Amino acid sequence: MxxxxxxxxxxxxxxxxxxxxxxxxxxxxxxxxxxxxxxxRGNVYSSDGSLLATSIPKYDILFDAVTxxxxxxxxxxxxxxxxxxxxxxxxxxxxxxxxxxxxANKNRYxxxxxxxxYSDYLKFREFPLLKLGxxxxxxxxxxxxxxxxxxxxxxxxxxxxxxTDDEGNITRAGIDGAFGVDYLRGKDGKRLKQKIGKGQWKPxxxxxxxxxxxxxxxxxxxxxxxxxxxxHALLEQLELYEAEHGxxxxxxxxxxxxxxxxxxxxxxxxxxxxxxxxxxxxxxxxGSTFKLMAIMAALEDKxxxxxxxxxxxxxxxxxxxxxIKDSHGNGKISAARALExxxxxxLATIIDDAYAKNPERFLDILSSWNLDKKLGIxxxxxxxxxxxxxxxxxxxxxxxPSIAYGYNLRLTPLQTLTFYNAVANNGVMVKPRFIREVKExxxxxxxxxxxxxxxxxxxxxTLNAAKAMLKNVVTRGTGRSLYSDYFSMSGKTGxxxxxxxxxxxxxxxxxxxxxxxxxxxxxxxxxxxxxIHKPSIKKGFYGADVxxxxxxxVAQKIFTDTPLIDEVASLNVVDASVEKEYExxxxxxxxxxxxxxxxTGLPVMDALALLENMNVKIKVQCNGVGVVNKQSVSKxxxxxxxxxxxxxxx
Numbered sequence: 001m002x003x004x005x006x007x008x009x010x011x012x013x014x015x016x017x018x019x020x021x022x023x024x025x026x027x028x029x030x031x032x033x034x035x036x037x038x039x040x041r042g043n044v045y046s047s048d049g050s051l052l053a054t055s056i057p058k059y060d061i062l063f064d065a066v067t068x069x070x071x072x073x074x075x076x077x078x079x080x081x082x083x084x085x086x087x088x089x090x091x092x093x094x095x096x097x098x099x100x101x102x103x104a105n106k107n108r109y110x111x112x113x114x115x116x117x118y119s120d121y122l123k124f125r126e127f128p129l130l131k132l133g134x135x136x137x138x139x140x141x142x143x144x145x146x147x148x149x150x151x152x153x154x155x156x157x158x159x160x161x162x163x164t165d166d167e168g169n170i171t172r173a174g175i176d177g178a179f180g181v182d183y184l185r186g187k188d189g190k191r192l193k194q195k196i197g198k199g200q201w202k203p204x205x206x207x208x209x210x211x212x213x214x215x216x217x218x219x220x221x222x223x224x225x226x227x228x229x230x231x232h233a234l235l236e237q238l239e240l241y242e243a244e245h246g247x248x249x250x251x252x253x254x255x256x257x258x259x260x261x262x263x264x265x266x267x268x269x270x271x272x273x274x275x276x277x278x279x280x281x282x283x284x285x286x287g288s289t290f291k292l293m294a295i296m297a298a299l300e301d302k303x304x305x306x307x308x309x310x311x312x313x314x315x316x317x318x319x320x321x322x323x324i325k326d327s328h329g330n331g332k333i334s335a336a337r338a339l340e341x342x343x344x345x346x347l348a349t350i351i352d353d354a355y356a357k358n359p360e361r362f363l364d365i366l367s368s369w370n371l372d373k374k375l376g377i378x379x380x381x382x383x384x385x386x387x388x389x390x391x392x393x394x395x396x397x398x399x400x401p402s403i404a405y406g407y408n409l410r411l412t413p414l415q416t417l418t419f420y421n422a423v424a425n426n427g428v429m430v431k432p433r434f435i436r437e438v439k440e441x442x443x444x445x446x447x448x449x450x451x452x453x454x455x456x457x458x459x460x461x462t463l464n465a466a467k468a469m470l471k472n473v474v475t476r477g478t479g480r481s482l483y484s485d486y487f488s489m490s491g492k493t494g495x496x497x498x499x500x501x502x503x504x505x506x507x508x509x510x511x512x513x514x515x516x517x518x519x520x521x522x523x524x525x526x527x528x529x530x531x532i533h534k535p536s537i538k539k540g541f542y543g544a545d546v547x548x549x550x551x552x553x554v555a556q557k558i559f560t561d562t563p564l565i566d567e568v569a570s571l572n573v574v575d576a577s578v579e580k581e582y583e584x585x586x587x588x589x590x591x592x593x594x595x596x597x598x599x600t601g602l603p604v605m606d607a608l609a610l611l612e613n614m615n616v617k618i619k620v621q622c623n624g625v626g627v628v629n630k631q632s633v634s635k636x637x638x639x640x641x642x643x644x645x646x647x648x649x650x
Contacts (some may be wrong), residue, residue: 039186040145042215044159044175047257047436050224053159053176055145059121061113061130064138065102068129072136073103076129083127084112087120109140147176156274158222158261158434160379174277175434178378179218183438183445186215217439221257226250226558230260233553234530238264238272241535241546247278247413248530248550250558251421253518255450256430259526260554278531283383283410287496288342288478288543289516289529290406293419294351295339296466297365300458303354306336306465312345320397324348324405339469340477342493348401359400363389369422369457370429375415377432386410406496413514417529420491420516422457423466424524429454471521479515479544482552486642487559490524491517491551493543498534510534513546519555528554598635599628599647607647617641624649 044053068076081095102110113124121141124130130139149156160174162185176184189212234248245265251258265275276282298304315329324344330337338346355362366372372387387409388394394408402408414432422429431451438446470490473479478493494514499505513535518527530547540546594616599607607628611620616639623646630648633639 039188039212040214041147041162041176041180041186042184043217044184045217045219046222046224046227047220047259048224049219051150052220052222053147053149056148057118058115058144058146059113059118060111060115060142060144061121061124062140062142063099063102063110063112063130064108064134064140065099065110066106066108067135067138068132069136072129072132079128080130087113087123158263158274158277158379159220173381174379175218175220178380179435179438183216183218187213189213216445217441218435219437219439220435221252221255221259221433222261223259226554227260227262229557230554231262231264233550233557234262234264234532235272237532237546237550238266241532241539243532243536243546244534245275245278246530246532246547247282248554249279249414249417249528250554251417251432251527253421253424253524253527254430256418256421256433257436258432258434277379277381278533279413279529280377280379281381281383281412283385283412283415284498284512285407285409285496286411286416287406287494287512287514288344289416289420289492289494289514290409290411291339291342291347291404292423292466292470292492293366293369293371294347294404295335295469296423296458296462297362298335298350298354299465300462301354301361301365304335304350306334306469308335309333310335310338310343310346310349312338312343312349315345317345317349319348319352319401322398324401336465336469336472339492340472342473342478342495344405347404351404352401355400359390362400363387368454369419370453371411371415371419375418375431375453377414378434382414383410383412385412385415406494413529413531416516417527418453419457420518420529421527422454423463423470424490424518424527427456427458427460427463428452429457467521470517474517474521478542479548481544482548484552484556487519487556488521489517489519489552489555490521491515491528493548495541495543509537511537511541513541513543515543515547515551517551519559526555526558530554594639596631596633596635596637596639596645599631602628611645614639616643619644620647621645622647622649 040057041055043051043055046052065073077096077099078092081092081099084090084095085092099110101107113120116124125139130137133139147161149159158174160176160178162173162177162180230248230250234246237243238246243266245263247263248260249258249262250260261277261279263274263276263278264272265278266272267275295304299306309332311332312326312330314331315326317324326343326345330341330343330346333341333343333346335346335350337343338350351362363372366387372385374382374384376382386394387403388399399408418429418432429452431453433448433451435448437444437448467490470492471488473492474483474489479491482489492515494512494516496512496514497505498510498512500510512531512533514529514531516527516529518524528551530550532547532550535541535546594614597610599610602610608620608622611618618639619642621644628647628649632646633643
C-alpha cells in the first residue's frame with residue numbers, strides 16, 4: 001500500500017509539474033475564448049445628408065448570481081429589486097424572489113433585460129450591485145448591432161444590406177452590400193469570455209480587450225424628395241393595374257447620378273414591397289424602347305434619312321416566313337414617323353433593307369455604344385445584356401428585323417436608361433453612379449466623380465434627329481396622351497410581349513409596359529425609365545397608358561418643385577423697398593408683366609397683389625406674415641407658365 005501511494009503521488013507530481021503547462025493550456029483553451037465584438041457599421045446618407053441606413057447598438061443585460069459575495073448580495077438585493085421594479089413596472093417583491101431563486105440555483109446567466117438601447121444600458125450600469133461590475137456585481141452585458149432604415153420601405157432594396165447566414169455565407173445587396181467590405185464594415189474588436197457551463201460564456205472583464213473600430217459613412221446620390229415621388233408614383237400605378245412588379249429610375253443627365261430608384265414586387269397577398277432590384281438585375285426584351293437605338297444606328301450609318309418614306313402597308317408584313325404586326329395600319333410614312341407611331345413594320349423594314357446582307361455592320365454599331373456590355377456599376381448583380389450575332393444559337397434570318405423593334409435581345413432597365421441619358425447629354429454616355437463620397441465623421445476619405453463610358457456616341461446630326469423624334473412621340477405620337485402645356489418631356493413608349501413562347505399565352509397574354517425619356521426636352525436635367533411587368537390586360541397594357549403616367553407624374557412634380565431660371569440680364573428693373581413709392585414700382589411692374597420683380601421689403605399683401613396681376617399664370621406660396629424678406633425666384637427672371645414662387649416673410 002505504501003509503494004502504491006508513492007506511485008500515485010509521483011504520478012500527480014508528474015502531471016502537475018512536468019506536464020502542468022500542457023494541461024493548464026488545454027484547460028484554458030476549453031474554458032476561455034476570444035469573442036468577436038462586431039464594429040458599428042457606417043451610416044448611409046442621401047445626397048442632402050438625410051439618414052438612409054444606420055447601425056443601432058442593442059444590449060442584453062444579464063446577472064451572474066454566483067459571483068457577488070454574500071455580503072454584497074444581501075446588502076444590495078432590496079435596492080436592486082426596487083431599481084428593477086421602477087424600470088420594468090413589475091413589483092419589488094417579484095424581483096427579490098427571482099433574484100434569490102437565481103442565487104440559490106447558482107444561475108450564472110439570469111436575464112434582466114433584452115434588446116435595450118444605449119441610454120437604458122447606462123441606467124443598468126448604475127443600478128445597485130450591478131454598478132460594482134462583472135466580478136463583484138455579477139453584471140453581464142451582451143451587445144449586438146441592428147441595422148435600421150429610417151425611410152422604411154422606400155428604396156430599401158437599393159440601400160441594401162450585408163447578411164451572414166449560419167453557414168458563413170454572405171449576401172450583399174444594394175449600396176450597403178456593394179460598399180460594405182471597403183468602407184461600411186469597420187474592424188471588429190475582441191473580448192475574453194469564460195465558459196460557465198451549459199454552453200454559456202461570461203465576459204471576464206466588463207470592457208473589451210480590443211475596441212471595435214466603426215465603419216466609414218457613405219454619402220449616396222439619392223435625393224430623398226425625388227425618391228419619395230418615384231416610389232409612390234410607381235406604387236399607385238402598380239396597384240391600379242394589378243401588375244406583378246415594376247421599377248422606376250431617375251438619373252441626373254450631366255453627371256449620371258442616380259437620384260431615385262424604386263423596385264416594387266407583389267406578394268401573394270397583393271402587397272407591394274422592395275422585393276428585388278429589378279432595375280439592376282432583370283434583363284428582358286425591351287420592346288419598342290429599343291427602336292430608338294435601331295433608327296439611330298441607321299441614321300448614323302447614313303442608310304436612311306428621317307424623311308425617307310417607308311411603306312408599312314395595312315399593319316401586317318411577312319419577314320422570312322414570320323409575320324410582323326402593327327397595332328393598326330399606317331400606310332406610307334416617313335422614317336421619323338415610324339418611330340413616332342412605334343411601327344414594328346417600319347423599323348423592321350428600315351433595318352432589314354439596310355443590313356440584311358451585312359448584319360455585322362449593324363451589330364458593330366450597337367456594340368460601339370456598349371449595348372452588349374455590362375455597365376460595371378458598383379451594385380452587385382447587374383444583369384448581362386444579350387444581343388445575338390450570326391452563328392449564335394439565337395441567330396436566324398429573322399433575328400435582324402426582330403432586333404429592330406426590341407425583340408430577340410435583352411437589356412436591363414438601367415442599361416436602356418443609360419443610352420437615353422446619353423442622347424439627352426448631347427452624346428456623352430456616363431456610367432450610372434450611386435455614391436458621391438466616403439467620410440469619417442466630417443473628414444472626406446474618398447470622393448467619386450463622373451465616369452464617362454463613351455465621350456460621343458454619334459454625330460450631332462443624328463442626335464438632333466433623335467431628340468426631335470423623341471419630342472414628337474409625346475406631342476403627336478404614341479405618347480401624346482402624356483403631353484402637357486406646362487412642361488416639356490421627350491421619350492419613347494414600349495409595349496413588349498413576355499413569355500409569348502408558352503402554350504397558354506394566347507389565352508392569357510402577358511406584357512411589359514415601359515417608357516424611357518428625359519425632361520425638360522430642350523435643356524434636359526433628368527432622364528427616367530419606368531418598366532412595369534404583367535399589368536392586368538383588362539385594365540390596359542400599352543406603355544403610354546401604364547408606364548407613361550408614372551414618368552409624367554415624376555417629371556411634373558420634379559419640374560414644379562425645381563423651377564427653371566432664365567435670367568434676363570438686359571433689363572434694369574427698379575429695386576423695391578419700403579422707402580420707395582409703391583406707385584413707382586407698380587409702373588415698372590406693369591411695363592414688364594412677365595418678369596419677376598423684386599418684392600423683398602414689400603408687405604405680404606402688396607407682394608401677392610402685384611404677382612397675381614402678372615401676365616403669366618403663376619402660383620404663389622407665402623410662408624409667414626409681415627414683410628417679404630426672401631423670394632424663391634430671383635429678380636429679372638423670365639417667368640414660366642405654372643411656375644411656383646415661394647415668398648418668405650417675417
